[in-house]
Amino acid sequence: MSDFDPGRRRFLGHLGLAGLGALGASSFLSACASSASGPTTSGGSGAVTIQSNLSSPQAKAAMEKLIENFNAQGKGRASLNTIASETFRTQLPTYLTSANPPDLYTWYAGSVANDYASKNLLLDVSDVWKSLGDYPQSLRTLSTDASGKQVFVPMNNYWWGFFYRKSNFAKWGVQEPKTWTEFLAVCETLKSKGVPPIGIGLGDTPWVASAWFDYLNIRINGAPFHRELLAGKQRFDDPKVKAVFTRWREALPYFDPKGKAYPFQEATTALLAGKTGMFLIGTFFADAAPKDALGDLDFFRFPIIDPAVPLAEEAPTDGFFASAKTANPTGTRALLSYLSGVEAQEAYVKASSGIVLPANPKAKASDSPLVVKGKAMLDEAKELTQFFNRDSSDALQPTADTALTKFIDKPDQIDAILREWQAGAEKVFKG
Amino acid sequence: MTATISTTSVTPTRRRRRSARLSPLLVAFVLVPFAVESIWVFWPALQGFWFSLTRWDGMSSPAFVGTDNYVELAGDATFRGALVNTVIWLVLFGGLSVLGGFGMALVLQKERRGVGFYRAALFTPVVFSLVVTALVWRVFYQPDGIADTLLRAVGLESLIRPWLADPQTALYAVILPALWRQIGYVMVLFLAGLKAIDPALHEAARMDGANSWQRLRHVTIPQLKGVNAVVLSVIVIDSLRSFDIVWSLTKGGPYHSSELLSTYMYSTAFQSLRLGYASAIAVVIFVLALAVILGYLVRAFREEA
Numbered sequence: 032m033s034d035f036d037p038g039r040r041r042f043l044g045h046l047g048l049a050g051l052g053a054l055g056a057s058s059f060l061s062a063c064a065s066s067a068s069g070p071t072t073s074g075g076s077g078a079v080t081i082q083s084n085l086s087s088p089q090a091k092a093a094m095e096k097l098i099e100n101f102n103a104q105g106k107g108r109a110s111l112n113t114i115a116s117e118t119f120r121t122q123l124p125t126y127l128t129s130a131n132p133p134d135l136y137t138w139y140a141g142s143v144a145n146d147y148a149s150k151n152l153l154l155d156v157s158d159v160w161k162s163l164g165d166y167p168q169s170l171r172t173l174s175t176d177a178s179g180k181q182v183f184v185p186m187n188n189y190w191w192g193f194f195y196r197k198s199n200f201a202k203w204g205v206q207e208p209k210t211w212t213e214f215l216a217v218c219e220t221l222k223s224k225g226v227p228p229i230g231i232g233l234g235d236t237p238w239v240a241s242a243w244f245d246y247l248n249i250r251i252n253g254a255p256f257h258r259e260l261l262a263g264k265q266r267f268d269d270p271k272v273k274a275v276f277t278r279w280r281e282a283l284p285y286f287d288p289k290g291k292a293y294p295f296q297e298a299t300t301a302l303l304a305g306k307t308g309m310f311l312i313g314t315f316f317a318d319a320a321p322k323d324a325l326g327d328l329d330f331f332r333f334p335i336i337d338p339a340v341p342l343a344e345e346a347p348t349d350g351f352f353a354s355a356k357t358a359n360p361t362g363t364r365a366l367l368s369y370l371s372g373v374e375a376q377e378a379y380v381k382a383s384s385g386i387v388l389p390a391n392p393k394a395k396a397s398d399s400p401l402v403v404k405g406k407a408m409l410d411e412a413k414e415l416t417q418f419f420n421r422d423s424s425d426a427l428q429p430t431a432d433t434a435l436t437k438f439i440d441k442p443d444q445i446d447a448i449l450r451e452w453q454a455g456a457e458k459v460f461k462g
Numbered sequence: 463m464t465a466t467i468s469t470t471s472v473t474p475t476r477r478r479r480r481s482a483r484l485s486p487l488l489v490a491f492v493l494v495p496f497a498v499e500s501i502w503v504f505w506p507a508l509q510g511f512w513f514s515l516t517r518w519d520g521m522s523s524p525a526f527v528g529t530d531n532y533v534e535l536a537g538d539a540t541f542r543g544a545l546v547n548t549v550i551w552l553v554l555f556g557g558l559s560v561l562g563g564f565g566m567a568l569v570l571q572k573e574r575r576g577v578g579f580y581r582a583a584l585f586t587p588v589v590f591s592l593v594v595t596a597l598v599w600r601v602f603y604q605p606d607g608i609a610d611t612l613l614r615a616v617g618l619e620s621l622i623r624p625w626l627a628d629p630q631t632a633l634y635a636v637i638l639p640a641l642w643r644q645i646g647y648v649m650v651l652f653l654a655g656l657k658a659i660d661p662a663l664h665e666a667a668r669m670d671g672a673n674s675w676q677r678l679r680h681v682t683i684p685q686l687k688g689v690n691a692v693v694l695s696v697i698v699i700d701s702l703r704s705f706d707i708v709w710s711l712t713k714g715g716p717y718h719s720s721e722l723l724s725t726y727m728y729s730t731a732f733q734s735l736r737l738g739y740a741s742a743i744a745v746v747i748f749v750l751a752l753a754v755i756l757g758y759l760v761r762a763f764r765e766e767a
Contacts, residue, residue, distance in 0.1 A: 121732045124520050150521055234627050237715060289605040291716070292624035297604075426734045437717040440629070451539075458534075459734055461517075 078108040079362045080133040081351075082126060084119035087318065093382035100378065101369050107362040120425065127152045127354055134357040135366060137186075140173045140348040141417040142262065144183045146424060147352070148176035154353035154360060157181045159367045165392055169415055173348060184367045185350035185390035186376065190405045191242055191418075192330035194302065194316070195309040200329075203308070207331035211278070214334040218285035221308040229282065230307030231290035232298030233436055238428055239295045240435035241419035242311050245345055246333040247275045254343035254414040261423035263460040267434075267453040273445065278336065280442050291439070313347065313418075314386040314405065328401060332408050343414035347421055350390065430455035510748075513741035520737050531742035540718050541743070544726040547633055548750075551704060551722060555637050555644065556697040562641065563648025563693075568678075570649070571656045585650060587643040596710035599639040600626070629719030632712050636720055640707050644700065648693055655689030656682070691762055698754045702747050723747050
């Protein structure tokens with residue numbers, strides 16, 4: 032039941048147990064129906080095994096469909112193992128270092144993938160990238176490791192923003208703010224109307240707070256500083272980092288006090304019910320939203336604080352990497368080529384019904400106004416960041432959770448909090 | 463413990479001649495479990511000690527760092543907090559579940575109509591998985607949940623707080639569900655012990671004019687010595703390994719305020735991927751458990767001898 036996984040796009044939601052049970056049952060059933068869904072050991076030319084953490088029913092079905100299509104093409108065989116997200120996260124290092132690892136994995140681009148690449152655990156997929164010439168340079172850079180070879184194949188990405196209900200904003204008579212000052216003014220108006228302006232969900236999902244830190248940092252200090260900080264090349268007790276919290280403090284009085292106690296799924300419910308005004312969250316939250324509410328949802332980008340800082344947005348990228356020890360590199364690369372193709376990406380977007388943008392520039396995203404707006408926002412950005420844990424590591428994330436939840440509770444102790452954060456981060460970087 | 467008992471009972475003097483030529487079946491009965499245990503229990507435990515002297519991320523090979531991890535532990539504020547919380551947990555969770563369990567056992571020991579229902583009701587929480595328990599209690603604690611509604615109903619709105627998200631209350635809010643479960647378990651252990659007491663002892667005491675308090679103090683409690691050892695071991699071990707309920711309710715948060723040694727060990731190992739340091743925490747937990755239980759057993763055996 033742990034929802035520690037900032038980057039996961041899909042989640043089991045609150046009925047996780049029921050979901051898990053159903054998942055187990057359905058995978059059992061499908062294993063009976065077709066041998067392709069069961070776990071198989073990869074032989075020299077046997078099926079390519081994919082470990083997938085996309086365990087929500089929609090995403091799982093979408094992946095199953097893709098694998099079915101691939102197998103029907105006759106270019107190779109693949110089998111899918113869907114693993115509960117948290118198990119997947121904790122087991123991934125074990126998978127990769129085992130003697131006979133699964134071939135292909137769903138995971139995140141960026142520092143997380145590069146970290147495994149630096150330990151020589153990932154398969155060189157530069158060959159696959161030769162046919163991805165029309166992919167944007169930003170995605171290519173993101174998928175390239177320190178030694179200059181590609182180790183990752185992106186599937187899709189999504190964005191973060193302040194989501195709100197159009198009908199509620201109209202009712203309260205407020206407009207989308209563009210700047211920080213306008214943003215605070217909107218907060219003030221909502222507060223005067225008795226609505227907690229800013230929703231958040233930190234109970235059980237404290238990593239949601241990292242979005243605030245990421246955004247304030249890339250708005251104030253810029254994306255390059257942010258990346259250096261997360262890579263351990265800058266210090267968390269730097270005055271530039273403190274400036275982030277000084278800004279944040281201006282918005283703290285407008286946070287929903289109940290947000291500390293419930294997870295982001297319930298914060299979503301609160302937003303949809305009009306109990307909070309807006310909510311900084313990734314598009315994955317909409318998975319839990321009822322269909323009729325979806326049409327009423329809109330979002331605005333995180334307000335601009337310093338216009339001189341090049342515009343950056345959070346756009347976590349999901350995709351695949353393969354084990355360096357795969358017994359079937361040819362088959363694995365063939366499957367990756369298929370997955371990065373227009374057909375597969377469009378099929379995935381369609382089947383998953385989530386708000387995601389396909390990585391392949393030729394693949395069509397959904398044409399809902401929300402997705403069009405999100406795509407335009409990312410296209411306009413000079414720089415893309417991933418998310419706190421993806422730009423650093425899962426190991427650094429808990430230090431952020433501790434520091435940020437403590438700050439929200441006790442903003443006066445910011446100096447001590449930043450000192451502790453730096454000390455905690457040093458331990459993680461040291462190993 | 464069982465191993466020592468069985469070997470001593472197998473070699474009384476009159477069977478000495480046979481013991482020179484052990485039956486292969488007997489050897490198999492001892493050696494096979496020992497071999498299995500060695501692979502699955504002793505070897506990993508020993509490895510844990512070794513890992514606590516290394517720096518290891520679970521991927522590269524472990525690097526020997528001597529006692530660095532223990533030195534770091536000594537200066538780690540989070541570890542100290544977790545240690546203090548574990549002691550609070552041991553005292554509150556252990557103490558209250560013994561008191562509650564013993565009290566309930568006394569109340570429910572007499573066979574009368576409907577007593578089975580009450581016993582079953584108290585024991586029911588033990589049957590639930592702790593993760594399910596946590597889900598139920600989370601609903602209880604959530605903002606505007608049952609706890610808040612109850613407080614409002616009796617006019618104590620001022621006490622309402624985010625129970626699991628407030629560092630002042632988080633630890634206690636987690637102890638409560640753990641107790642809710644443990645009391646039923648301890649009650650069953652004591653009930654079994656109470657049943658084993660010879661009624662003649664009570665009869666005799668009553669003849670001698672002992673009142674019910676004196677009978678409790680001088681008959682029941684001394685007779686329960688054997689059960690006490692079991693209960694103590696169970697309580698200490700359960701306290702030190704309490705993890706699931708804390709992890710599913712607070713994950714040791716907010717900011718380590720409900721962190722126990724067990725949750726800190728887990729997050730260090732599997733979130734921060736510092737397996738060497740986490741092993742050092744595991745060793746501390748092991749030593750604590752051993753110290754408490756050995757201390758009691760040594761005393762208990764000395765009294766018997």
